[in-house]
Amino acid sequence: xxxxxxxxxxxxxxxxxxxxxxxxxxxxxxxxxxxxxxxxxxxxxxxxxxxxxxxxxxxxxxxxxxxxxxxxxxxxxxxxxxxxxxxxxxxxxxxxxxxxxxxxxxxxxxxxxxxxxxxxxxxxxxxxxxxxxxxxxxxxxxxxxxxxxxxxxxxxxxxxxxxxxxxxxxxxxxxxxxxxxxxxxxxxxxxxxxxxxxxxxxxxxxxxxxxxxxxxxxxxxxxxxxxxxxxxxxxxxxxxxxxxxxxxxxxxxxxxxxxxxxxxxxxxxxxxxxxxxxxxxxxxxxxxxxxxxxxxxxxxxxxxxxxxxxxxxxxxxxxxxxxxxxxxxxxxxxxxxxxxxxxxxxxxxxxxxxxxxxxxxxxxxxxxxxxxxxxxxxxxxxxxxxxxxxxxxxxxxxxxxxxxxxxxxxxxxxxxxxxxxxxxxxxxxxxxxxxxxxxxxxxxxxxxxxxxxxxxxxxxxxxxxxxxxxxxxxxxxxxxxxxxxxxxxxxxxxxxxxxxxxxxxxxxxxxxxxxxxxxxxxxxxxxxxxxxxxxxxxxxxxxxxxxxxxxxxxxxxxxxxxxxxxxxxxxxxxxxxxxxxxxxxxxxxxxxxxxxxxxxxxxxxxx
Amino acid sequence: xxxxxxxxxxxxxxxxxxxxxxxxxxxxxxxxxxxxxxxxxxxxxxxxxxxxxxxxxxxxxxxxxxxxxxxxxxxxxxxxxxxxxxxxxxxxxxxxxxxxxxxxxxxxxxxxxxxxxxxxxxxxxxxxxxxxxxxxxxxxxxxxxxxxxxxxxxxxxxxxxxxxxxxxxxxxxxxxxxxxxxx
Numbered sequence: 001x002x003x004x005x006x007x008x009x010x011x012x013x014x015x016x017x018x019x020x021x022x023x024x025x026x027x028x029x030x031x032x033x034x035x036x037x038x039x040x041x042x043x044x045x046x047x048x049x050x051x052x053x054x055x056x057x058x059x060x061x062x063x064x065x066x067x068x069x070x071x072x073x074x075x076x077x078x079x080x081x082x083x084x085x086x087x088x089x090x091x092x093x094x095x096x097x098x099x100x101x102x103x104x105x106x107x108x109x110x111x112x113x114x115x116x117x118x119x120x121x122x123x124x125x126x127x128x129x130x131x132x133x134x135x136x137x138x139x140x141x142x143x144x145x146x147x148x149x150x151x152x153x154x155x156x157x158x159x160x161x162x163x164x165x166x167x168x169x170x171x172x173x174x175x176x177x178x179x180x181x182x183x184x185x186x187x188x189x190x191x192x193x194x195x196x197x198x199x200x201x202x203x204x205x206x207x208x209x210x211x212x213x214x215x216x217x218x219x220x221x222x223x224x225x226x227x228x229x230x231x232x233x234x235x236x237x238x239x240x241x242x243x244x245x246x247x248x249x250x251x252x253x254x255x256x257x258x259x260x261x262x263x264x265x266x267x268x269x270x271x272x273x274x275x276x277x278x279x280x281x282x283x284x285x286x287x288x289x290x291x292x293x294x295x296x297x298x299x300x301x302x303x304x305x306x307x308x309x310x311x312x313x314x315x316x317x318x319x320x321x322x323x324x325x326x327x328x329x330x331x332x333x334x335x336x337x338x339x340x341x342x343x344x345x346x347x348x349x350x351x352x353x354x355x356x357x358x359x360x361x362x363x364x365x366x367x368x369x370x371x372x373x374x375x376x377x378x379x380x381x382x383x384x385x386x387x388x389x390x391x392x393x394x395x396x397x398x399x400x401x402x403x404x405x406x407x408x409x410x411x412x413x414x415x416x417x418x419x420x421x422x423x424x425x426x427x428x429x430x431x432x433x434x435x436x437x438x439x440x441x442x443x444x445x446x447x448x449x450x451x452x453x454x455x456x457x458x459x460x461x462x463x464x465x466x467x468x469x470x471x472x473x474x475x476x477x478x479x480x481x482x483x484x485x486x487x488x489x490x491x492x493x494x495x496x497x498x499x500x501x502x503x504x505x506x507x508x509x510x511x512x513x514x515x516x517x518x519x520x521x522x523x524x525x526x527x528x529x530x531x532x533x534x535x536x537x538x539x540x541x542x543x544x545x546x547x548x549x550x551x552x553x554x555x556x557x558x559x560x561x562x563x564x565x566x567x568x569x570x571x572x573x574x575x576x577x578x579x580x581x582x583x584x585x586x587x588x589x590x591x592x593x594x595x596x597x598x599x600x601x602x603x604x605x606x607x
Numbered sequence: 608x609x610x611x612x613x614x615x616x617x618x619x620x621x622x623x624x625x626x627x628x629x630x631x632x633x634x635x636x637x638x639x640x641x642x643x644x645x646x647x648x649x650x651x652x653x654x655x656x657x658x659x660x661x662x663x664x665x666x667x668x669x670x671x672x673x674x675x676x677x678x679x680x681x682x683x684x685x686x687x688x689x690x691x692x693x694x695x696x697x698x699x700x701x702x703x704x705x706x707x708x709x710x711x712x713x714x715x716x717x718x719x720x721x722x723x724x725x726x727x728x729x730x731x732x733x734x735x736x737x738x739x740x741x742x743x744x745x746x747x748x749x750x751x752x753x754x755x756x757x758x759x760x761x762x763x764x765x766x767x768x769x770x771x772x773x774x775x776x777x778x779x780x781x782x783x784x785x786x787x788x789x790x
Contacts, residue, residue: 014745018758052747200703203744238650238687239743279646279685282741296643298684357705357746364747395704431704445707449741455684558764560720583713584764 004042006083007061008032011124013048013210014203014242016055020071021045024056027072031079041083044133047211047246049124051111053363054094059106059124066106067092097361097383111362114381116343118351119327120367122212128246131253134214140259142330146222147267150333155226156182159329161337163349168194168285168322169400169426170502171348171415177319180309181227184317191223191232192313192320194290198237198282199398200449202429204353205323207365209236209243212327213250217273219329221260224271227319232271233294237278247275282399282453286501287320289455300457301501322427324353344370348414358395358431361386368413375409378432389434392533393517397426399446399453400506402513403439422513424506438535439518440525444472446510450503460498464491465507472511476536480526488515530601537581540600544585546571548595555585555596624662630655631666642671645681649688658689696735696774698722701751703742711750714762715739718752721771735774755780 010016010025028043049057054068065088067078074092081087093102094109103109117123126133134140146155160175181189193216197205209216220232236244251273254260262270276294283289284299291313293299312318328350332340341349348370354377357363361383368377378384378394385391393403402423404411411417415425433442447469456462468491471484492508499505515522524530531539544555544564551569563579566572574585589596634651638644648667653659659682668675682688700715719725722737729736745751748760754770762770 014743014758015747015760018745018748018760052745055747197744198741200707200742201705201746203742203746206744239740277647277650279650280687281685293646294643296641296645296681298680355746357749358708363705363749398704429704431708433708437708442704442708445704453741560717582716583710584717587763588765 005040006042006063008041008043009046009059009061009124010043011047011049011055011057011059012045013052013055013207014240015048015052016057017242019055019069021056023072024058024070024075027075028058028079031075032083035079035084037079037083044127045129046124046126047122047128048207048365050120050207050365050367051109051362052365053361057124060088061125063088064105064107066094066104066109068094097386110383111364111366111381114376115367116351116369117367118331118340119208119215119324119353120211120365121331122215123207124211126212128211128213129249131214131250131257131259134212138334139214139330140218142333143218143221143259144265146225146333147265147269152182152226152228155222155333158337159226159332162332162340163337163344163347164325164328164332164340165348165415166322167324167328167352167427169397169424171425174321174325177309177321178223178226180307181317181319184310186317187228188231188316189227189229190313190316190318191220191227191229192290192294192318193220193232193234193326194285194287194320194322195234195236195240195243196278196285196290197240197323197427198285198453199400199427199429201357201395201431202355202398202427204355204365204428206237206240206243208323208327208353209240210246213243213247214254215327215330216247216323217250217254217260219326220273221264221271222329222333223319223321223326225269227317229319230270230272232273233276233313234273235276235278235284235290235294238280244275244277251275281455282449283455283501283503286503289501290320291318298455300455301503303500324428345412345414347416352413352425352428354428354430356382356430356432359385359389359434359437360432370414371412373409374404374411374413377413377430378409382432385432385434387434389436391432392435392437393433393439395423395431395433395442395510396429397424397509398429399450400424400502400509401426401429402509403433403442403517404513405517407517422509422516424509436533436535438476438531438533439514439521440472440476440531441533441535443511443514444469444476447472447507450507454504454507458499458501458504460495461504461507464495464498467491468495468508468511475522475525476531477538478525478529478536480522482526484526485515485519485522528601532600534598534600540581540598541576542574542579542581542583542586543597543599544572544574545595545597548593550593550595552590552593554588554590558584558588560584627656627663628666631663631670635667635670640671642673645671645673645678646685649678649682653688658692660692661690691729692733694729694733694735696755696780697738697753698735698755698771698774699738699740699743699753700726701743701745701749701753702739703744703746703749703751705746705749706742706751709749714750714752714767717764717767718771721767721775734777757781 058067081089090102095102156178164174165171281299284293286301289299289301308318351367353367393405395403451465451469454461474480495508534540549571556564563575586596664678668678726739750762752759
């Protein structure tokens, strides 16, 4: 590799790309050539950096300077100042919400400072489309070790001793799963990477596949050696085209380098991988449904046992692990079980990636040691709630998870504590909610989601989700009764007990957890017919305060249904009969005027 | 359950039947004629034709040597398959949780009003199609929409109007709009 004095690392994850990362890279390339710096400075397109909120992101190495929200227009000045004159440009740096001074170094930014990177160790520092860069950071060293100096039993023993558990949600011990599969006598055996990341609000698997595809491949080859498989599949969601393309490139490189295919590293071990694209069905993230999907069937889950480790793909023993689980494997083999199990809690070892999204200042992906307190993630790393609003709850675990209230923010994050609190680890989506989020509406949102995504095989799930959604819709419309709450609880229990797969067994969680912690919000909707968060349309009214309105015509022009009457410099009035409560007037009324009010309850109904 | 009633629409394949058959044969051949690849095959065919016409499904079943019912069961189960012709422009509004708490539902309603169609529908002249998606995994950009393969984040009403302008004006979709995510 060519020696250069500086690397410009442009984040090329989906987030940054959609804010113009490719245009930024092009501008940098051009400017570097224009300045004649092409022999000293290298521009690299890296995988997702994680701090997606601030894209497009540029990191300048070796100084480790973090630049955010850059455009192509900023490039000439930046190159001249930083790369020619050696003066980093403060105006493109990150300024913490609590301070005024920019933080130049990436490792000093709160968002990065408290993270502990194992799976995401290569994020933002290598070009995911170049195997050499992965190898330069010790990539495939673990594979070499596993293939040349470890017996399959020793590999499994190492993974078991490390205490690695499935990162896809349920948290089953990975070593045990491999052990079961290894013991089976049937052949051939298969291994599968589950990249059907369907939980809305979770995108760590996409990020790993896009930023470090070789880590997944390396983990899978090691796993294949351990259980004795010759063929594997990587199942990737249809909505992730960039992940599919990066993984295809990586597979090709691995084959060319003798790291995949026949006689891997000259050890006589044969193993190959194939990508299978999903086709947009949430249930195919369930392992038995995913297997059906690879077989070319509809993604219907089937009864377990037998578990896939005994009878999986085409009835053969199969190990299926999630992307993040596979990506943990190389580090464990290379650095040892003791190192890995030194991180985390008694039952949950290592780190977990969470996607921190919703009403939070620092949106993005964070990898933290297990056992960290929720408070430290949301306020320490996430920077708290924007806009001076109050934290209300954090939803963890997607449609199978639950909402955790303020009172439990000291909860250490591990598999057991989250389940006890009524949520679950799930794939690691963390959606932060503030006082403007209605918890009944959120429960309805998830039930509508699962109603649509239930495969329909088990009637309790198919019909139960629909009934629960209808009851919730009634409550949000202000037509609920107290009896509805009892019905919801009874239905939730039936669906939990009467469904075959993990999807059905967990779909009532969003309802149960909101009923458990936010019952008063349900009661407000039912008894007082108010929506405290002012979200549910039937229970809110938009009115214009005649004292504050300056008659600027802004709301009038933006109303999509012409429900606002008024003239220039005269007070405007909303026709309640015509209003569709879209909130356009509320959003456009200038912040210093705030004449449009959103009110709930009888006060609103009277006006 | 992904509820999609396969309406048997008149064939809209721009290609004559013989040529369409050639495409199906080529795609099936690419996957070695393996029955297990039916999902991948349908995906590739949808990329070619932009939708899956009843004739396309029939040809696929024949080429693969499987019952038509099986191909239909797969095509109707998975959401990414469209059994109706899509419009020239494709607008997708993300309905993930992060988008939801940041007002995604209001953005979808705004799109529905501006385009005059509901989510899942195509305009009468097949100018544009509006779809909703469960999560695109770009939650930092919430609320998010994708118009002709380009991602637009942190949407509001005003930005929606700008994004929709070329769609409503009947402009040609941008080059390479099927490649995503576009910058």
